[in-house]
Amino acid sequence: MILSRGIFIFFFSIFMSDANAAGGIDQIKEVLIKDKLIKEADQKKIEELKKEVVRQKKIEAANSPVTEEEFWSLVTHLWLVKRESRLRWDFEKVDYGVNQVFQSLLKKLNISGSSYKILYLNSDVIPHVGIPTGNEYILLISKPFIEKLDLSKQEIALILFDEYVRLKLNTLMNKVNARFNNLGAKKTTQGDKTFEPYLSVLDQEIFVKGFSFQNQFNLTKEVVTYLKNDNSIAQIYHGLNDKIKNLVQSEQQYAYYPKIYPSPDLKETWLNKLLPNQKL
Amino acid sequence: MERNFFLRWPYLLFIFSLLNICIASASSQMYVNKNFIHLHKNESINSIVLLTLACGQKVKIVKEKNDWLYVTSGSYKGYALKRNFSDQKLLCFSHTHSKLYNKIDLNMQEVYKFGRLEDLFIYGEPEL
Numbered sequence: 001m002i003l004s005r006g007i008f009i010f011f012f013s014i015f016m017s018d019a020n021a022a023g024g025i026d027q028i029k030e031v032l033i034k035d036k037l038i039k040e041a042d043q044k045k046i047e048e049l050k051k052e053v054v055r056q057k058k059i060e061a062a063n064s065p066v067t068e069e070e071f072w073s074l075v076t077h078l079w080l081v082k083r084e085s086r087l088r089w090d091f092e093k094v095d096y097g098v099n100q101v102f103q104s105l106l107k108k109l110n111i112s113g114s115s116y117k118i119l120y121l122n123s124d125v126i127p128h129v130g131i132p133t134g135n136e137y138i139l140l141i142s143k144p145f146i147e148k149l150d151l152s153k154q155e156i157a158l159i160l161f162d163e164y165v166r167l168k169l170n171t172l173m174n175k176v177n178a179r180f181n182n183l184g185a186k187k188t189t190q191g192d193k194t195f196e197p198y199l200s201v202l203d204q205e206i207f208v209k210g211f212s213f214q215n216q217f218n219l220t221k222e223v224v225t226y227l228k229n230d231n232s233i234a235q236i237y238h239g240l241n242d243k244i245k246n247l248v249q250s251e252q253q254y255a256y257y258p259k260i261y262p263s264p265d266l267k268e269t270w271l272n273k274l275l276p277n278q279k280l
Numbered sequence: 281m282e283r284n285f286f287l288r289w290p291y292l293l294f295i296f297s298l299l300n301i302c303i304a305s306a307s308s309q310m311y312v313n314k315n316f317i318h319l320h321k322n323e324s325i326n327s328i329v330l331l332t333l334a335c336g337q338k339v340k341i342v343k344e345k346n347d348w349l350y351v352t353s354g355s356y357k358g359y360a361l362k363r364n365f366s367d368q369k370l371l372c373f374s375h376t377h378s379k380l381y382n383k384i385d386l387n388m389q390e391v392y393k394f395g396r397l398e399d400l401f402i403y404g405e406p407e408l
Contacts, residue, residue, distance in 0.1 A: 057371055066377055074373055077315060078384060081393045090396055093325060099404050106406040115405035119397075138401075194383055 027073070040124030065244045072173070073134030078195060080119070080138070086207075087140070088123040094143055104159040105233070109226040113168055118160065124253060129206055130172070137167045139205070148254075149247055155240045158233070165222050171215050176201050210260030220267055224274040234275050241267050305395035310349070310365035312337045315374070316394035319358040324349045330358045332395045335372035339365070364398055 085088055099118060116137040127145040131138045140159050146156055153242065166172070178200050211219075228233045245264035248257045283395035312333045320326040323345060332355060333339070339360070348359045372379045386394070 044363055054369065064375075065382060070377075074315075074384075077394065077397065079391050080397060081386075084393055090393065093400050095402070099402050103404055104408055107408065110408070112406050112408040115403070117401040117403055119401055130354060134369075 053140050069134040072132060075198045076131045076133040076138060076196060076202070079081075079131075079199050082199055083203070086123065086125050088125075088221055089119050089120050089121050089140075091122040094120050096146075096153060096156060098156045098160070101153040102160050105154070105157045105161055108230065108233070109161075111164070111226065113164075114266050116164065126206060127254070127257060128159050130160075130167040131202070131206075132167055132170070137164060139163050145254075149243050150252070151240075151243070153234075154233075154236050155243070158240055160236055161226075162219065162223060165226070166211075166215075166219050167217060169222060171211065171219070172205060175205050175209075179205075211262070213262050213266065216262055216267065217270060220270045221274065224271070228275060238268075238271055238275070241271060301314040308341045309338055309343060310351075310367060312339070312364060312368045313366040313370050314364050314398050315372075317360055317397075317398050318392075318395040319351070319353060319356060319360050321358055323359045327359075329392070329395070330349055331356045332391055333360070335374055336369055338369070361399065363403060 014089055064147055068151065080089065102118075114136050116139065117133075118139045121142045123146070124142055124144050126140065126142065128139075129142045131140070141156065141159060141163075149155075151159070176198075180198075223237070228235055241264055244257070245268060248254050248264055299399050312335050315335050317324075318325075318329045320331055321330055333353060334382065337353065339353045341402040342350045342352060342357070344350070344362070347362050349362050350357070350359055
């Protein structure tokens with residue numbers, strides 16, 4: 001600010017001294033006034049046009065039906081808020097520096113796609129899951145699960161990668177939509193449903209039903225297509241699955257894991273077949 | 281004289297552009313682009329929450345520091361994460377589909393949780 005004032009005074013003094021000498025000050029004043037008036041008028045017009053565009057957009061948006069993206073963005077955020085007591089995400093933010101590692105993993109594996117938001121849970125109710133929300137993904141991961149397995153940054157990033165790919169495959173939304181016979185947002189906009197049935201479906205699919213063997217196989221197959229060219233990452237992926245398999249077998253607390261993600265044992269078999277050279 | 285006058289137009293333009301920059305930076309305003317966000321007392325998501333702002337609400341930017349903006353909203357002054365604001369007013373779902381949105385019937389604690397959620401998210405995107 002001070003610098004700009006200084007520059008202003010400098011140029012203005014040069015200008016004024018020259019202008020006085022030339023005797024053109026009145027003319028300059030006139031031009032300045034005219035210029036100011038024109039600018040003000042233009043500015044007013046622009047502001048009015050902007051307001052009109054916003055007004056028109058509002059009318060259009062209000063008259064158009066809620067899109068699937070808008071609807072699910074709201075529902076998934078609402079689900080997180082309403083289920084906070086189970087998920088327990090409201091605790092002091094942890095940062096393992098995973099985001100940078102995850103980002104470089106996506107870059108290394110040549111993944112493009114939606115932006116994402118990572119949220120740590122302070123509960124074991126679900127170890128990890130990805131939920132779509134409009135045009136971005138929410139990746140949930142349990143802090144106790146990370147600590148129990150003593151996961152490295154790369155291993156956490158690979159769990160997030162699994163969930164990212166699962167979201168790209170649209171597995172969860174296909175299951176949820178099937179439950180509603182693809183009526184989705186349409187029903188709700190007609191005003192004959194509240195949000196609660198949608199939240200319950202997410203509860204059922206995420207906490208209870210989980211994913212099928214077929215879903216898991218498709219995911220593994222898809223993940224392998226990205227990992228097969230990178231031996232070191234593939235080895236970490238193998239090792240991660242081993243860790244999870246051992247945890248599930250040894251800790252009663254995680255006995256539910258194979259019901260949600262069937263199953264680490266089978267995944268090992270699939271990985272050995274699909275990534276044979278990278279076996280540890 | 282005419283010639284001198286036209287020669288000095290670049291000065292004028294320069295001065296006006298400087299003035300515009302100063303004015304714009306001193307009184308810029310932005311709009312909340314999330315459902316709800318928190319206005320904090322300090323530059324920390326764990327500092328006291330002074331106010332919860334709703335989507336589309338306008339704030340005046342006082343200063344900018346790293347990922348944070350120091351803003352005023354009504355009589356409140358506080359810090360909020362920069363990523364939660366846009367230069368342009370968005371068409372918020374709560375405004376465009378208010379009838380449906382009002383069915384949610386959020387209580388105060390849930391409104392707070394919405395804001396907290398935005399504080400806790402770690403944002404990223406593939407860098408291809």
